Amino acid sequence: MLIWLIKKLFGSYFELSTIFSLTFRVIFSFFLSLFSFLYIGPKCILWLRRMRCFQIVRDYGPKSHYSKRDIPTMGGIILISVTFFSILLCSQINNFYVWYVLFALLGYGVIGFVDDYCKLVKKDNSGLGCFGKYFWQSTIALFLLFIMFVIDNRKISDINLVIPFFKEFSLKLGIWYLLLVYFVIVGSSNAVNLTDGLDGLVIVPIIFILTGIGLTSYIVGDLNFANYLYIPYVEGVKELVVVCAIMIGASLGFLWFNTYPAQIFMGDTGSLSFGAVIGTMAIILRQELLLLVLSGLFVLEALSVIVQVIFFKSFGRRVFLMAPLHHHFELQGCPEPRIIVRFWIISFIFMLLGLINFRIQ
Template sequence: MFQYLTFRAVMAAMTALLIGLLAGPWVIRRLTELKIGQPVRGYGMQTHLSKSGTPTMGGVLVLLSIAIATLLWFDLANRFVWIVLIVTLGFGMIGWADDWRKVVQKDPEGMRSREKYFWQSVIGLLAAMYLVFTISESNNYRVVELFVGWVRSGFDVDLPPKAGLLVPFFKEVSYPLGVFGFVFLTYLVIVGASNAVNLTDGLDGLAIMPVVMVGSALGVFAYVTGSAVYSKYLLFPYIPGSGELLIFCAAMAGAGLAFLWFNAHPAQVFMGDVGALALGGALGTIAVIVRQEIVLAIMGGVFVVEAISVMAQVMYFKYTKRRYGEGRRILKMAPLHHHFEKSGWKETQVVVRFWIITMLLCLIGLSTLKLR
């Protein structure tokens, strides 16, 4: 029974869910005792001032639940799960440092953007360099051979089609990226997904449920690409070992649902950057391994739009300030969920409607399994 991937995935989800539900009250009490409360910026939503002091850094609960459940149920020899775990915990450490400065050192801004992006870039680039050769070959010995061949060739070696950019809804359409193109794209996906989820995490339950849905959908893609039979039938690249990522995705779903129990409005605990940055990085890394970067952008459309809304707001404000002497805004407030709050939507309305949109986008993403 324990040899079946689907059984182990179900058990990983149940394990993470139970760990989160049982440990949640204790974690919240400890965070409260340590006075690790969420600071609310003075220029933020006035309706959120009442949330000041709510325990934050609850993402630690999510990461511990995921890590324990994954380590209990996945094949310890699987290299893809290890790299996802390393990236997830690495981004979690960055988020921890950011949150620590906010809540302990009483700096509402936390880690400065340049410092945060530097460490994100380090992890993202290292992961990209590892994945470009790991996805192309089936074992570590062949990975080393490919890397050596790439160096000896003057950094010019052809990668197999499965390392190219796959276009959804089309049969066997893959654009070759080359090593540097793959590394650059992977870096953008991992770091971009991490920051997009972090920007979305601004309302009770807003970020965690889309993470659960998108992560679960990516688990389906992992199962397909890791199966020689299903990948051939559905015209997907066969990536040996990627199926084990279903265990991680299931654990992430279980841990996320457990956290939602305490994070639903009115939230007893917030995820903080330690959770949001880590979960976003995990989604990006999984999407790269299963070669579904574009599908991730579709299913995680809420994350994408939230990130774009912030970039557009900042760029337009700086442009108008330089040209007209005063900054102007496109939205009433960025990220986008605050714009809808300013427009009269209740917090719960914004959250549930964004969940519904994410569910629809995930169904569109899953339809690419067959509509090709």
Template sequence: MLYYLSQYILDWAHGTEWESRLSFLRLFRYITVRCAGAAVTALILSWWLGPKIIRWLKDLKFGQEYPDKAEEAGLSNTRVNKKGTPTMGGVLIVLALIFSTMLWAQWNAQVELTMLSVFVLAGLGFYDDYAKIMKQSGGGTPPRVKLITQFSLAAFVGIYLWNLPAMSELHLLGSKTVIHSNLVTDLMLPFYKYPVHVGVAAGILVVMLAIVGSSNAVNLTDGLDGLAIGCTLIVGFVFLFFTYLAGNFKAAAYLQIPFVPGAGELTVFCAALLGAGLGFLWFNCHPAQVFMGDTGSLALGGAFGIVAVLIHQPLVLVIAGGMFVLEALSVILQKGWFKFTRLKTGTGRRIFLMAPLHHHFEKKGWHESQVVMRFYILCVLCAVVALATLKLR
């Protein structure tokens, strides 16, 4: 909004005495300036809205009065009592994120598609949180309904991008050769320079797995105070770099990564996400005043998936979000092995003491804060490896 307003004023002032006086408005043309503005706006908005939303959720009695899986498994002795802590705190993140992005970004197709996905997934998460509160149990929206909604959204995104002209351009150094690629049918591999053609079916499948997988992986990680949002901030920082470089012709050509026109505006979105996330962490750090809930986790995870697809780097998300992947794999392996061994021997066996993975370490005697900080460290290492793919190819 501010970009369009500033350009309108500059066009109006062109050729008049006001042109030189209003020249500072040209700053809004720079993505770096608008990124800083988006991050600060989202942070301040989160700080300002936080106490109000927490009080509102408490007044509505949107608190977690039912025991979660960790408490049922006997982990309550190692934790601060969390009963009554309001959930749906993701509303705070989503409001700050959407407002700040709309205020500072140019509204191109990439931004609009990302915002649509965030809105849909936040709505799905809100409905799920509300269902849990009304039932006062951990069972909210049926898993089948959630997956159908997520896969439908992801399929829409994949088909939409497939029908667009080739948006990704790889400019080879030392030659005038330009490799044009479709964001869906051509796949970029980490540590490999050239796009690999995978076809429509496989390409759409990758898009769906990126969006649905990341959405649910962040959701599974959201089990300890500050864990999911802290890891989200680290991964968001990685994609802040990737989106800026993907939208910058010279930087993309130098690093030999795909240049995607318009992707630079996703940098503003990522900056707003970082600001909103930092503001939320203020209230979500141990002991948490509010929980993110599915409202935030499904939306943030899905946002990473679609951003990765839009900059033609879906597999980099697997590296940058390595901790999210491990959390999701721990659940899949635990359930799969339990069912397999029960079928074969009549008695189900477990790989981990408890899944997701963070509860396994709690069971081993780690304090909640230890688990969170150590997961942060591992997440930073994953982020470093992801950033290394920019040059090692």
């Protein structure tokens, strides 16, 4: 939108090739979202405090979390707002991939907001409930699939599933590809949501993943790079580099206030929406399995919950002291800051593994 406005106002007077270059827009959009968050963040935190939007802590959770009951939640509202308006200002809004991202961001953001609001009203951690949350997540994911593959006429028969680290081998899933795409969006959203349990724990891995996706967007969107690295070329996805830069800037701004000890939490409003956007971008880039590598930490956290539930219902025993995995280490007596930083390191390693994939031929 900003690009269109500059063209209209000054296009006949100035040489604007630098302003419209991808590099300039990536840098400009990053700082725009970062400083926008840093500016409005303190004001929003004060407003959330006045509205008494405080974190709801589970009674059966770690006792160290009781001190977090006076910390505002729903910081995802700021994340979504800054990201949304920065994308409108800095990206090419005629690129339909950008609108896929915005749809996932706002759709899952609404689900998270309603869930957070229900928690505040009920004064417990149930929110929408598992069924209600999953139903609406599925509804939005299926509608997004409908737009991608029916309205835009994206042919499933032309899509092969790219296998990371095996450049000359791919799978043709046919109609089953739609099921994979559905689980990538819903699974990514829920995995990020499950990981969001400690101060700053989830936002730094999100930054690492967005960095990996941003670099992947540039590679996949460049015909020469894609051919050289034996990966599918997708026209127009370079614009997602700008989107990733915006989300990284907003995430760093959020980390400024969310780092230990946190001044604000993102709540389901932020975790569900950012998780869904990450999954959506992986689908657009046709790198669904690469996302499993980049977001390896989130996968481990989600698997710990699945394993815990299966073992408890099947054998009446728990594998972990508490799931997700970060709570297990908390109950073992590991200090919260140490868990957070170690999980950041693990996430960084997964990002490097994902990027190494492009150099293996």
